[in-house]
Amino acid sequence: MNYYKRTKENFDNLTTGLKKVGEALLSNPVLFAIYPAKKVAEVLDVSETMVIRFCQAIGFNGYRELQIDVQHSLLSLNPISDDSFENLGNTFENIMNIDAQNILQVSSNVDWEIAEKIVDELVSAKEIKVVGYYHSFSYAHWFSFILNTLLDNTSLYRPETDTGIKRKGKEYCVVIFSYYRYALESIRIAEEAKTNGNTVIIITDSQLSPIVDYGDYVLLIQISRKSILEKGPVTFSILNTLLLHIAKKIGKMDFINPTNKYYIK
Structure with missing residues (x-):
């Protein structure tokens, strides 16, 4: 089992400090592949002892063993x-x-089993609300538009007119995009949806994101840099895979090229 699977498997059982090291490893493995434990500790603003403790907590004998595994994993990519x-x-x-x-x-590194479960939940949902604030709004807008074309039960949450999540019950699904720096409004909506007993799907960039605890399904899109411009293509690519799987599942693959709807064919 490589470093990624070990970290994911043990993450929930780690202390807050060790989770900080684990999150850094998942999002920026190159840091661990190149630098010694002391330098990694300096970058993360933790002690070298904590970095070594993290290695042991996920099943490695020490930092060097972890580093070799990370290097081999990166080379295989x-x-x-x-x-x-x-x-x-x-x-x-x-x-x-x-x-x-x-x-x-x-x-x-995406957990595609979670992605498959998200596809199943979206297909079976009675109604879907898609939420995204600030730079996450573009993802929510595009995803909700295409998803509604496929399922005819999806709407975009509009902060200027909507006043929270009103529907109650698991058959109502709320999809929330929440990226660093994590808008407070998105977290409040996630909390409200959870209270309503809705199915909550979170798409975020960190296991340590404050919205993660409210998700029934959490799809992590981890990238080493926090640049909005670099996250965009990755996010849209993953959303595209979800939408294509949904189209296949409901027998609407012809939706991919609906030439009958346009003047120019």
Whole structure:
């Protein structure tokens, strides 16, 4: 079992301090692959002892054993190197290649079993409300539009007119996008939906996100940098996989290319 699976398996049983180390490992494994335990501790603002304790808590004998496992795992991803971007001669193309690299790295760590369960919940839901504040609003808007086209039961939460989640019961599903810095409004809606007994689906970027505790299903999209621009392509790619699986499940694969709805065919 590699470092990623060990961390995920033991995460809930870790102390708050050890969780901080685990979260850093999941989102930025390169840090652990390159630097010694002392440097990692400095970057994370924890003690070196805590970094070593974390290694032992997830089943490694020490930091060096963890580091070797991380290095081997990263090598198996065959990432595109930054040096290769410099030789492309087109900065636009460079950026797209970086996005592609991020998508490949994140896809290898997404819990696809959770994604499958989310697909099942969305397909069986009586009504779906999609929530996203600030930069997460674009994800919520796009996802709700396509999802409603498929299921005809989805709406976007509009902060300027909506006054909370009113429906009660598990058959009503609330999907919430919550990315760093984690809008308080999203957390309040998640809490309200949980109180209503709704099925709560959280899409976030950290296991330590304050909204995680309210989710029945939590899909983590972890990326080493907190850049909004880098999270966008990864998020939309994962949402695309969810929507394609939903389309297949309900027999609407023709929705992918609905030429009969447009003037130009």
